[in-house]
Amino acid sequence: xxxxxxxxxxxxxxxxxxxxxxxxxxxxxxxxxxxxxxxxxxxxxxxxxxxxxxxxxxxxxxxxxxxxxxxxxxxxxxxxxxxxxxxxxxxxxxxxxxxxxxxxxxxxxxxxxxxxxxxxxxxxxxxxxxxxxxxxxxxxxxxxxxxxxxxxxxxxxxxxxxxxxxxxxxxxxxxxxxxxxxxxxxxxxxxxxxxxxxxxxxxxxxxxxxxxxxxxxxxxxxxxxxxxxxxxxxxxxxxxxxxxxxxxxxxxxxxxxxxxxxxxxxxxxxxxxxxxxxxxxxxxxxxxxxxxxxxxxxxxxxxxxxxxxxxxxxxxxxxxxxxx
Amino acid sequence: xxxxxxxxxxxxxxxxxxxxxxxxxxxxxxxxxxxxxxxxxxxxxxxxxxxxxxxxxxxxxxxxxxxxxxxxxxxxxxxxxxxxxxxxxxxxxxxxxxxxxxxxxxxxxxxxxxxxxxxxxxxxxxxxxxxxxxxxxxxxxxxxxxxxxxxxxxxxxxxxxxxxxxxxxxxxxxxxxxxxxxxxxxxxxxxxxxxxxxxxxxxxxxxxxxxxxxxxxxxxxxxxxxxxxxxxxxxxxxxxxxxxxxxxxxxxxxxxxxxxxxxxxxxxxxxxxxxxxxxxxxxxxxxxxxxxxxxxxxxxxxxxxxxxxxxxxxxxxxxxxxxxxxxxxxxxxxx
Numbered sequence: 021x022x023x024x025x026x027x028x029x030x031x032x033x034x035x036x037x038x039x040x041x042x043x044x045x046x047x048x049x050x051x052x053x054x055x056x057x058x059x060x061x062x063x064x065x066x067x068x069x070x071x072x073x074x075x076x077x078x079x080x081x082x083x084x085x086x087x088x089x090x091x092x093x094x095x096x097x098x099x100x101x102x103x104x105x106x107x108x109x110x111x112x113x114x115x116x117x118x119x120x121x122x123x124x125x126x127x128x129x130x131x132x133x134x135x136x137x138x139x140x141x142x143x144x145x146x147x148x149x150x151x152x153x154x155x156x157x158x159x160x161x162x163x164x165x166x167x168x169x170x171x172x173x174x175x176x177x178x179x180x181x182x183x184x185x186x187x188x189x190x191x192x193x194x195x196x197x198x199x200x201x202x203x204x205x206x207x208x209x210x211x212x213x214x215x216x217x218x219x220x221x222x223x224x225x226x227x228x229x230x231x232x233x234x235x236x237x238x239x240x241x242x243x244x245x246x247x248x249x250x251x252x253x254x255x256x257x258x259x260x261x262x263x264x265x266x267x268x269x270x271x272x273x274x275x276x277x278x279x280x281x282x283x284x285x286x287x288x289x290x291x292x293x294x295x296x297x298x299x300x301x302x303x304x305x306x307x308x309x310x311x312x313x314x315x316x317x318x319x320x321x322x323x324x325x326x327x328x329x330x331x332x333x334x335x336x337x338x339x340x341x342x343x344x
Numbered sequence: 345x346x347x348x349x350x351x352x353x354x355x356x357x358x359x360x361x362x363x364x365x366x367x368x369x370x371x372x373x374x375x376x377x378x379x380x381x382x383x384x385x386x387x388x389x390x391x392x393x394x395x396x397x398x399x400x401x402x403x404x405x406x407x408x409x410x411x412x413x414x415x416x417x418x419x420x421x422x423x424x425x426x427x428x429x430x431x432x433x434x435x436x437x438x439x440x441x442x443x444x445x446x447x448x449x450x451x452x453x454x455x456x457x458x459x460x461x462x463x464x465x466x467x468x469x470x471x472x473x474x475x476x477x478x479x480x481x482x483x484x485x486x487x488x489x490x491x492x493x494x495x496x497x498x499x500x501x502x503x504x505x506x507x508x509x510x511x512x513x514x515x516x517x518x519x520x521x522x523x524x525x526x527x528x529x530x531x532x533x534x535x536x537x538x539x540x541x542x543x544x545x546x547x548x549x550x551x552x553x554x555x556x557x558x559x560x561x562x563x564x565x566x567x568x569x570x571x572x573x574x575x576x577x578x579x580x581x582x583x584x585x586x587x588x589x590x591x592x593x594x595x596x597x598x599x600x601x602x603x604x605x606x607x608x609x610x611x612x613x614x615x616x617x618x619x620x621x622x623x624x625x626x627x628x629x630x631x632x633x634x635x636x637x638x639x640x641x642x643x644x645x646x647x648x649x650x651x652x653x654x655x656x657x658x659x660x661x662x663x664x665x666x667x668x669x670x671x672x673x674x675x676x677x678x679x
Contacts, residue, residue: 031365122469
């Protein structure tokens with residue numbers, strides 16, 4: 021039952037600070053909020069401090085101040101209605117429908133609770149966003165990496181972080197110091213974009229490559245967040261550049277196979293041998309192309325350049341020898 | 345700020361209960377005689393929790409207030425008819441402001457939805473974003489804190505065709521590439537919905553060939569046509585429950601062990617796996633469940649010297665045989 025008593029006390033404290041005109045002195049709070057009476061001075065102080073802290077954590081803005089401009093009065097507390105209440109919001113039916121649909125996106129993620137709280141608040145404000153209606157588009161975002169939360173909090177609070185980062189190309193993890201700007205999902209994977217303090221430049225890090233905990237590396241608010249459009253532009257800057265003037269390669273591909281090679285082909289012509297095509301592709305990395313051709317096994321054979329053929333033979337020989 | 349814990353109050357803590365009540369009260373004021381079950385659903389808690397929440401209200405109020413200012417909850421109706429009514433809560437007529445994470449979650453989801461190709465509702469989405477940003481105030485400025493990119497460009501036309509078929513209720517014909525077998529299959533599909541998971545687009549529909557509900561990744565659609573036939577999704581067709589994720593091991597799957605050098609570590613990033621164990625020299629040993637052997641064969645061929653299958657042995661032998669056969673295409677004969 022103590023949980024119920026505490027909830028009643030917190031609720032009464034909120035009502036007390038909300039309905040009062042001006043700041044309510046602590047002594048008065050102690051007198052009128054049920055649950056504070058009958059406590060020793062020390063116990064009341066502890067209780068009151070903790071209650072305020074907990075209410076602030078769930079987003080209730082409790083302000084401290086004095087009604088007396090000269091500050092002669094005992095300092096008091098209040099909840100400003102303007103800071104407390106969701107402003108008027110009216111959504112047209114089509115707007116409410118897309119909000120309801122969008123809210124389903126986070127259902128399996130750690131933002132699920134925040135989303136349902138937001139929808140509940142909107143509903144309470146008179147918006148009818150139905151998140152259960154079946155629609156022809158169903159958006160989802162899967163589970164985030166564990167590093168999502170500390171990084172999201174860091175972005176929210178403009179708090180620098182440090183973490184160990186394992187690049188696939190290096191043998192051991194490196195310590196990185198970052199001012200995070202944004203956590204983003206790109207091609208189904210989570211990244212953090214931010215300013216890398218050691219490299220003195222913006223960098224993008226894959227969350228799954230962060231080893232161990234993300235730790236704070238400074239107080240909240242210790243860096244300036246670039247404007248939203250700049251952050252978005254920086255994120256786009258990390259996607260691969262548009263290719264141009266790329267070399268071409270030709271590959272014999274069995275008909276009905278080699279979808280990934282054909283999809284990016286410059287042209288496809290039938291081979292002299294029935295059942296085969298000659299596929300011409302452009303490439304930016306010979307190694308990548310060799311891997312792609314190798315994946316097709318007997319269904320794809322590189323014709324030129326000669327360098328590609330040589331690469332294929334050594335690549336496939338490694339695989340052929342691997343089992344022995 | 346440890347990775348394991350989120351400093352979020354538990355839903356049954358006193359402060360969460362109060363936060364919930366501050367939304368529940370204005371909701372109940374504007375929706376009299378709401379069913380307890382509906383309140384529970386909206387707030388994502390159990391019906392018992394809703395009743396516990398309402399009991400808190402029962403005793404809320406201040407001695408300084410006039411009698412008529414006490415919040416009144418008709419607990420008899422709650423326990424009898426299962427409906428809720430409150431009165432006299434005039435000073436709690438509006439819900440709390442959106443917190444940063446709440447505003448960000450909604451705005452980011454709307455932006456993601458907006459980027460889905462074939463979305464007709466762009467204009468409504470833009471209006472909703474503007475209104476939400478306005479209502480959320482300064483916390484909305486953090487909305488770039490999370491971004492979800494949608495793989496849109498390559499599949500825009502396919503997505504638009506799917507939307508058209510959904511709007512007109514028409515059957516779709518697909519030439520669909522099956523990666524495990526590297527073959528393109530032809531099928532007629534009664535479309536059900538467009539699913540966007542982690543920014544990737546899928547058509548969910550009744551596949552007439554498989555006689556089952558299937559998900560088709562739009563970037564694997566080689567050709568798509570709207571047929572002049574009315575779609576007819578059978579009554580037994582149910583949309584896939586996406587809550588467990590798209591890729592779940594099924595009983596027939598085979599456990600495969602791969603040794604990867606540090607240049608092959610990307611495999612651990614790309615594919616769901618059962619276990620990963622560090623090897624000396626920066627490599628890893630990975631265990632994953634595999635449905636189709638051809639898929640692992642292709643993966644192993646792609647990996648070359650950067651990774652190899654160590655178990656099961658007969659699969660390893662199959663892969664090496666395939667590599668030898670491929671080498672024959674270059675006139676190389678390996679014993």
